[in-house]
Amino acid sequence: MHNIVLAHRILVSLFLLQYVIKLVLLLTNKKEQLANYTKITKIPEMLVSVGFLVTGGWLLMQMPDVGKFMIIKLVCVFAAIPLAIVGFKKGNKGLAVLPVALILGAYGLAEMNTKAMSGGKVDTSSTKDPLEVGKIVYQNKNCLMCHGADGKSGVNGAKDLSITTLSLDQQKAIIKNGKTPMPGYNDLTDEQMNDLLQYIGSLRK
Numbered sequence: 001m002h003n004i005v006l007a008h009r010i011l012v013s014l015f016l017l018q019y020v021i022k023l024v025l026l027l028t029n030k031k032e033q034l035a036n037y038t039k040i041t042k043i044p045e046m047l048v049s050v051g052f053l054v055t056g057g058w059l060l061m062q063m064p065d066v067g068k069f070m071i072i073k074l075v076c077v078f079a080a081i082p083l084a085i086v087g088f089k090k091g092n093k094g095l096a097v098l099p100v101a102l103i104l105g106a107y108g109l110a111e112m113n114t115k116a117m118s119g120g121k122v123d124t125s126s127t128k129d130p131l132e133v134g135k136i137v138y139q140n141k142n143c144l145m146c147h148g149a150d151g152k153s154g155v156n157g158a159k160d161l162s163i164t165t166l167s168l169d170q171q172k173a174i175i176k177n178g179k180t181p182m183p184g185y186n187d188l189t190d191e192q193m194n195d196l197l198q199y200i201g202s203l204r205k
């Protein structure tokens with residue numbers, strides 16, 4: 001799972017790199033070099049594009065629910081493709097620049113979303129039941145998005161919480177500090193942290 005995330009990132013970077021090279025040639029009016037470069041890199045470019053879309057699609061299918069950031073990201077990526085094709089075909093510099101902005105924006109936004117996932121205090125004053133408090137934290141802090149409601153879904157390379165072999169202290173350290181791509185959660189109260197650990201324990205079958 002983790003490897004697919006890594007492969008996807010590498011493919012997106014390669015895609016952007018070759019795109020920027022072509023863009024620079026277009027912007028500096030090097031028409032001949034652009035034509036040559038496009039010809040030589042045709043096959044690798046196709047492989048990278050397909051790989052980028054396939055790994056992205058595969059990761060998407062692993063998600064228990066597609067959040068609004070993911071939808072924005074998808075719209076940006078799919079809007080970028082026709083713009084890129086038309087931009088280069090017509091030699092329109094403005095259109096050709098737009099896809100880079102869209103893709104960087106889309107991935108930047110997703111990165112910010114990961115950061116945002118850890119933010120915000122959770123209000124658990126509605127209950128004193130440790131498992132209820134734990135569940136509220138688990139849901140509100142988006143643990144669900146990667147680990148799933150049962151702790152088993154390995155989205156973004158997330159470990160299966162129902163079979164974790166880590167001690168409570170080790171789990172606590174990971175939750176506090178995070179472990180890429182999992183964000184760190186250091187704004188939980190001691191009570192919320194302990195109830196969260198108890199809730200994770202209850203996912204064990």
Ligand code: HEC
Nearest residue numbers: 141142143146156157158159164165171174179181182185
């Ligand atoms: C962005 C996805 C993501 C979110 C959100 C997330 N996690 Fe994780 N979590 C992971 C990944 C990935 C790992 C594995 C990290 C590694 O070992 O490389 C992990 C590992 C863990 C582990 C260690 C399990 C083990 O056996 O190694 C615990 C415990 C854990 N997460 C709890 C939580 C809790 C509680 C929350 C919410 C407060 C949460 N996670 C939110 C992705 C996420």
